[in-house]
Amino acid sequence: MTVAVVTDSAASLPSDLAADHRITVIPLVLTVDGTAYDDGELPLADVLSHPAGGVTTSGPSPGRVAATLEQVLEGDDQALVLTISRAMSSTFDAARLGAQGFGPRARVLDTATAAGAQGLVALHAAACAATGAALGDVEAAARQAIGRVQLVATVASLERLVRSGRVPGVAGWAGGKLGVNPLFQFSAGRVKPLRPAFSRAAALERILVAWRRSRPPGGGAGARLHAAALHAGAAEEADGLLAAVRAEAAPTTAFVGEFSPVMVTHTGAGLVGLAWWWEPPAAAVA
Numbered sequence: 001m002t003v004a005v006v007t008d009s010a011a012s013l014p015s016d017l018a019a020d021h022r023i024t025v026i027p028l029v030l031t032v033d034g035t036a037y038d039d040g041e042l043p044l045a046d047v048l049s050h051p052a053g054g055v056t057t058s059g060p061s062p063g064r065v066a067a068t069l070e071q072v073l074e075g076d077d078q079a080l081v082l083t084i085s086r087a088m089s090s091t092f093d094a095a096r097l098g099a100q101g102f103g104p105r106a107r108v109l110d111t112a113t114a115a116g117a118q119g120l121v122a123l124h125a126a127a128c129a130a131t132g133a134a135l136g137d138v139e140a141a142a143r144q145a146i147g148r149v150q151l152v153a154t155v156a157s158l159e160r161l162v163r164s165g166r167v168p169g170v171a172g173w174a175g176g177k178l179g180v181n182p183l184f185q186f187s188a189g190r191v192k193p194l195r196p197a198f199s200r201a202a203a204l205e206r207i208l209v210a211w212r213r214s215r216p217p218g219g220g221a222g223a224r225l226h227a228a229a230l231h232a233g234a235a236e237e238a239d240g241l242l243a244a245v246r247a248e249a250a251p252t253t254a255f256v257g258e259f260s261p262v263m264v265t266h267t268g269a270g271l272v273g274l275a276w277w278w279e280p281p282a283a284a285v286a
Helices: 015-020 044-048 062-072 091-105 115-130 135-148 159-164 200-213 235-248 261-267
Strands: 003-008 023-026 029-032 035-038 055-058 078-083 106-110 150-154 181-187 190-197 224-231 253-258 272-279
Touching: 003 062, 003 115, 003 135, 015 023, 023 062, 023 115, 029 044, 029 261, 044 261, 055 261, 062 078, 062 091, 078 091, 078 115, 078 135, 091 106, 106 135, 115 135, 115 150, 115 181, 115 224, 115 253, 115 272, 135 272, 150 200, 181 200, 190 200, 200 235, 200 272, 224 235, 235 253, 235 272
Parallel strands: 003 023, 003 078, 078 106, 224 253
Antiparallel strands: 029 035, 029 055, 150 181, 150 272, 181 190, 224 272
């Protein structure tokens, strides 16, 4: 018996990384001028070139989730489905409906986060599953990561976040000032504003400061660092963030993840962020 780990495309996992860890990714849905596409099926430039009113997004249908589970569940296999925060998407509800027909063989868990942070949760669950652990233990591993993972990012503009309506109060984050770089933190299912920076470089440095301050007491000796830099059309800056982390620590997990078109529809191009969590030595997956 094995435990399959399933997540959605909001997790920003590079396809080769997901494949290497046997993580199945269900695409979110992008609807452009009335035609539905799987997330990633259309080039990002084409999506962003459409007027805002002509592009909508949604989670996968319960039927799509059920069909995916049918594919990954063989014999007495079990599955853990990890979704983007239910505060941001309908994916959790769709996944729960889609998994109902599989009874106790399939469990659905809200990661309470998104993007690289969600990807880190999925990778930790997959690492546990790879040891032959039972479904309950794989879920416990995912919950451990969910309880510790952090995500801090900056966006080039608040325009699309405001328009999406998915982040209450976002319009007031920058205090009405022009020329600032908004920063936000996403953890425990909540998005909260951080003090904005007055330059892009300062915003990126502030992200690194947040990471440095999170280091466990004693400098994190023995703790494993899991980190992911994420971006929406800003690969060079994301690479720089991860390089800065690697210059000061040796992550057990490290990857750069690009936002999918569905995610960029809500954030706009130019987002850069860092997701991470520290795994205590006693809880490390062998």
